[in-house]
Amino acid sequence: MAETTTDVPPAAPNATVFTFQEQATSSLALYGMSLLCIIIGSVNSAGYIKRMISKKRLIEGSITMREAKRFPLTASLVLFGLYLFFKPSNERFLWIAGVAKTLRVPEEYVQKINNSIISFASNKTTTTDPAEPLLTRLVSKIPQEHIPDAFRAAAVWVHDQLPTIGKSECMMFLTFLICFEGVSAFASLLKPLVTAILKKLPFIPSFLSFNAPYLFALKKGKKEMDEGDMEEAKNKDIEYLFKIDFDRHDLFALSVCSPILICHLFKRHWITNNIIGLSFSILGIERLHLASFKAGSLLLCGLFLYDIFWVFGTDVMTSVAKGIDAPILLQFPQDIYRNGWEANKYSMLGLGDIVIPGIFIALLRRFDQRVVQTTVESKTPQSSLKGRYYFSVTVVAYMAGLFITMAVMHHFKAAQPALLYLVPCCLFVPLLLAVIRGEVSDLWNYDEGKHVDNEENRKRVDSNKKNN
Known part of the structure; x- marks a missing residue:
C-alpha cells in the first residue's frame, strides 16, 4: 500500500501544503529505493537458486500452487487480527x-x-x-x-x-522482533564484505579469520525411538521443527550492525527505518522462492484482489499500517527541505508492494537465464532463447505501475492499493512479450518445483543418494 501524509485538503485550516518539488523528491526517493530492492534482490535470487541447485540442496520457503492459493486468505486473517488488536473493545x-x-x-x-x-x-x-x-x-x-x-x-x-x-508491551515486543530480523537481514547482506575484510587484514585475530560454522536444530522423530537413536536416524524418520545455521562472520556482521537496531528502537528515525526496510526487501526477494510461473500468476491475482478489498473496502489496511510502529514500510519525508534530518511528514510505500512483485520479477530473471530447464518440450529454436529480456521489460513495467500509483495517490491525496496498478503491469507485460516472441508455452510452463523442499522431492533425493 502506498500512502502519503498529506490527506488533508489544502483548503483545510492549519493544513501543511507541500510544494511540487517536495512531493516529487519524496516520491522519487521511494521510487529509487524500490527499484534498488527489485534489481539487487532479483540478481541475488538467481545466484542463490543456482548455488542451491549446484550443491544439490532442496530450496526451503518455496511458494507453490498450494501456498499461492492459501496466501491471500492467510494474509487477510493476520491483517484482520492485527486490526482487531489495535481497536478498543467498544x-x-x-x-x-x-x-x-x-x-x-x-x-x-x-x-x-x-x-x-x-x-x-x-x-x-x-x-x-x-x-x-x-x-x-x-x-x-x-x-x-x-x-x-x-x-x-x-x-x-x-x-x-x-x-x-x-497492548503497549506486546507492540514493543513485536517491534523488537521485526527490527532484529531486519538488522539480521542487513548483516546477511554485509557478510561478504565483512568476510573479505576479516580474511585480508593482517591484524585480525585468528579466531575471527577462521570462519567456523554452527548449527542449532530441534528435531522431532516420526516414530518411536530409543534414547540416542535420533542422532543416527534417517531423514525419512525425522523432521526439523527449528533449524538455523550461522558462522563467526555472521555474528561479527550482526554485532557491527547492532547500533542500527539500538538507534531505531530509541529514535524511530526514518533513515534507520529505511535501512531495515531495504534489507528486508532485498533478502525477501532473494530467499522467497516462487516455484513456477503459474504459482506466481495465481499469487499476484489473489493479492491484487486482497489489496483492493482491504484498502478501498475497509479502513483495515490503513489502520494497521499506522498502528504498527515498526519498519514495515519505506518512508521519505516531504518536509526534508524545511526540517532537514528531523523531518516527519512522510510519504510511505509498503514493503509488500516491493517484495510481492519482486519475487515474481526474480522468477523472470531465472527464466531468462534458464536456471531450470522446463519439462515441457520447447517449440522455440534454441538460438532465439539466448537473448531473453523478460526481466528487463518487467522491471520497466514495474516502474510504470509504481509511477501510476504515486500519480494517483498525489492526485486524490489518499492511500492507494499499489498492487492494483503493479499487478497488471508485471503480469500482462511479460505475457505480451511471450506472445510476440512465440514463447507463451515456455513461459507459462516454466517450473522449478523439482527443487522445492517437500516430501516427494526428499524421497527422490534420498533415493538418488542410495543409488550413488
Whole structure:
C-alpha cells in the first residue's frame, strides 16, 4: 500500500501544503529505493537458486500452487487480527454492528448487538476499578472459607510483582522482533564484505579469520525411538521443527550492525527505518522462492484482489499500517527541505508492494537465464532463447505501475492499493512479450518445483543418494 501524509485538503485550516518539488523528491526517493530492492534482490535470487541447485540442496520457503492459493486468505486473517488488536473493545462492537447492517442482518439482531455495546460500556465504567489488580478482584469473589488468608495474600503479592502485559508491551515486543530480523537481514547482506575484510587484514585475530560454522536444530522423530537413536536416524524418520545455521562472520556482521537496531528502537528515525526496510526487501526477494510461473500468476491475482478489498473496502489496511510502529514500510519525508534530518511528514510505500512483485520479477530473471530447464518440450529454436529480456521489460513495467500509483495517490491525496496498478503491469507485460516472441508455452510452463523442499522431492533425493 502506498500512502502519503498529506490527506488533508489544502483548503483545510492549519493544513501543511507541500510544494511540487517536495512531493516529487519524496516520491522519487521511494521510487529509487524500490527499484534498488527489485534489481539487487532479483540478481541475488538467481545466484542463490543456482548455488542451491549446484550443491544439490532442496530450496526451503518455496511458494507453490498450494501456498499461492492459501496466501491471500492467510494474509487477510493476520491483517484482520492485527486490526482487531489495535481497536478498543467498544469500537470492535461498533464495527460488528456496522458490518451487520451492511450485510442486512435482521433488525432484531442488530438491536441485540447495540444493547450488548451499551451493557459492555456501562459495566466497564461502573463496576471495574482499573487500579485494582485483576487477580485481587478474582480472589475477592471466592468465599472466605475456601481460601486461607495466607494463600490469598500470597496470590495478591505474586500478582503485584508480575509486570503488566498489555497492548503497549506486546507492540514493543513485536517491534523488537521485526527490527532484529531486519538488522539480521542487513548483516546477511554485509557478510561478504565483512568476510573479505576479516580474511585480508593482517591484524585480525585468528579466531575471527577462521570462519567456523554452527548449527542449532530441534528435531522431532516420526516414530518411536530409543534414547540416542535420533542422532543416527534417517531423514525419512525425522523432521526439523527449528533449524538455523550461522558462522563467526555472521555474528561479527550482526554485532557491527547492532547500533542500527539500538538507534531505531530509541529514535524511530526514518533513515534507520529505511535501512531495515531495504534489507528486508532485498533478502525477501532473494530467499522467497516462487516455484513456477503459474504459482506466481495465481499469487499476484489473489493479492491484487486482497489489496483492493482491504484498502478501498475497509479502513483495515490503513489502520494497521499506522498502528504498527515498526519498519514495515519505506518512508521519505516531504518536509526534508524545511526540517532537514528531523523531518516527519512522510510519504510511505509498503514493503509488500516491493517484495510481492519482486519475487515474481526474480522468477523472470531465472527464466531468462534458464536456471531450470522446463519439462515441457520447447517449440522455440534454441538460438532465439539466448537473448531473453523478460526481466528487463518487467522491471520497466514495474516502474510504470509504481509511477501510476504515486500519480494517483498525489492526485486524490489518499492511500492507494499499489498492487492494483503493479499487478497488471508485471503480469500482462511479460505475457505480451511471450506472445510476440512465440514463447507463451515456455513461459507459462516454466517450473522449478523439482527443487522445492517437500516430501516427494526428499524421497527422490534420498533415493538418488542410495543409488550413488
